[in-house]
Amino acid sequence: MNVDQDISAEFSFAKEKAIAKNFSQRFQWEMILLGLGQATVWLSLWPLVIYELIPLWAGFFIASLCACFAYLPSHEAQHGNYSRGNPKRKWIDQLVGHTTLITLIIPYEILRVTHMKHHAYTNDPDKDVDFEIKERKSAFEVIRKSFDGTTTDYTRYLEVYADDPAFINAFNKGLPLQLFYRAALLILVYFFPLPTLLICWLPAKIGTAYTQLFFSWYPHQGTSIGRYNNTRFWSHWMPRYINHSMQLHFVHHLHPGIGHFDEPKAIETLKPFLVARGVPGADQIPDRITFNPLIKF
Amino acid sequence: MIQKLGSFVISHIQYWGKAWFGLIFIGSVFNELSKHSIYLASIPHISLWSFAAGATVGFVAIYRGKWI
Numbered sequence: 005m006n007v008d009q010d011i012s013a014e015f016s017f018a019k020e021k022a023i024a025k026n027f028s029q030r031f032q033w034e035m036i037l038l039g040l041g042q043a044t045v046w047l048s049l050w051p052l053v054i055y056e057l058i059p060l061w062a063g064f065f066i067a068s069l070c071a072c073f074a075y076l077p078s079h080e081a082q083h084g085n086y087s088r089g090n091p092k093r094k095w096i097d098q099l100v101g102h103t104t105l106i107t108l109i110i111p112y113e114i115l116r117v118t119h120m121k122h123h124a125y126t127n128d129p130d131k132d133v134d135f136e137i138k139e140r141k142s143a144f145e146v147i148r149k150s151f152d153g154t155t156t157d158y159t160r161y162l163e164v165y166a167d168d169p170a171f172i173n174a175f176n177k178g179l180p181l182q183l184f185y186r187a188a189l190l191i192l193v194y195f196f197p198l199p200t201l202l203i204c205w206l207p208a209k210i211g212t213a214y215t216q217l218f219f220s221w222y223p224h225q226g227t228s229i230g231r232y233n234n235t236r237f238w239s240h241w242m243p244r245y246i247n248h249s250m251q252l253h254f255v256h257h258l259h260p261g262i263g264h265f266d267e268p269k270a271i272e273t274l275k276p277f278l279v280a281r282g283v284p285g286a287d288q289i290p291d292r293i294t295f296n297p298l299i300k301f
Numbered sequence: 302m303i304q305k306l307g308s309f310v311i312s313h314i315q316y317w318g319k320a321w322f323g324l325i326f327i328g329s330v331f332n333e334l335s336k337h338s339i340y341l342a343s344i345p346h347i348s349l350w351s352f353a354a355g356a357t358v359g360f361v362a363i364y365r366g367k368w369i
Contacts, residue, residue, distance in 0.1 A: 148369060151368070151369060152367050152368045152369050153368060154367060159311075159315065179307070179311065180307075183310065183311075183314075186314070186318075189326065190321070190322070190325045190326060193325065193326045193329045193330065194325065194329050197329040197330050197332065197333035198330070198333055200326075200329075201330050205326070
């Protein structure tokens with residue numbers, strides 16, 4: 005498909021890509037700190053709660069916060085944004101990707117391989133693993149589905165991608181860890197029922213619902229298929245740091261290599277390109293991205 | 302052999318997973334909560350009832366095809 009159809013040379017895809025590349029090179033130390041930090045805090049909650057050094061309700065609150073911070077560092081790893089194509093740094097992707105997801109009790113390999121399919125087939129009813137979330141009518145419905153566990157049950161995609169050995173292999177690589185997580189949960193709950201419920205299971209559900217709401221539902225709600233149409237800029241009453249700046253998720257779908265914390269600057273630079281492409285909401289992007297750039301009253 | 306065992310475990314969990322989760326996870330939580338209630342703690346065999354209630358929730362989820 006020619007992405008430069010009806011677009012002047014000034015805003016060509018090649019120029020857009022060159023700009024995006026400038027924002028796709030920095031080593032994202034702050035995201036590594038966030039991922040490993042939240043996992044360390046979450047793990048330390050166990051002895052703190054079991055030995056009654058902190059109350060269970062405080063542990064629950066901190067664990068829920070950790071769970072909400074858990075996905076984003078893994079998401080960068082899924083795109084190889086720590087190693088940046090350097091095979092010697094691949095271990096950083098693996099380390100951060102696996103460790104940070106302990107809080108959400110979901111294997112990294114399964115999320116990585118399904119997320120790649122989400123990018124390849126965004127909004128395709130059969131192939132996009134997030135399509136079911138995107139189609140929910142309300143935020144409440146997204147939360148309900150997340151708590152039900154159906155939105156993270158990716159096993160049905162084993163049939164959809166049965167002809168894709170890379171997908172099947174990566175998925176199968178994650179399955180033993182998934183079984184281990186389930187077994188660990190059932191063993192832990194027998195010995196420490198309330199800590200397992202309130203430090204592990206419920207925060208993981210809250211973190212998953214938060215992630216699916218802000219990563220999968222809001223940015224793709226009401227969008228269609230196509231590079232410049234499958235994600236949108238959206239407004240929310242929350243300052244963007246509370247929703248992980250997912251109001252800017254559009255630019256991630258355009259250029260997944262751009263580091264998360266570099267997205268605001270990238271959008272400022274790419275704004276004329278997005279306006280030229282007729283991206284919904286692009287004309288409302290302020291010249292300078294601030295605390296909550298896309299807020300509307 | 303290991304592959305066969307793996308696929309058996311996965312297919313078993315896919316069908317019966319909710320029942321196991323109800324019995325062990327929800328049952329353990331019910332059991333613990335019942336110990337914190339003076340009324341519930343006085344009921345004979347409350348642990349048995351707690352785990353039975355958890356398993357029932359799991360079986361209902363299998364019947365409905367979803368938890369909530």
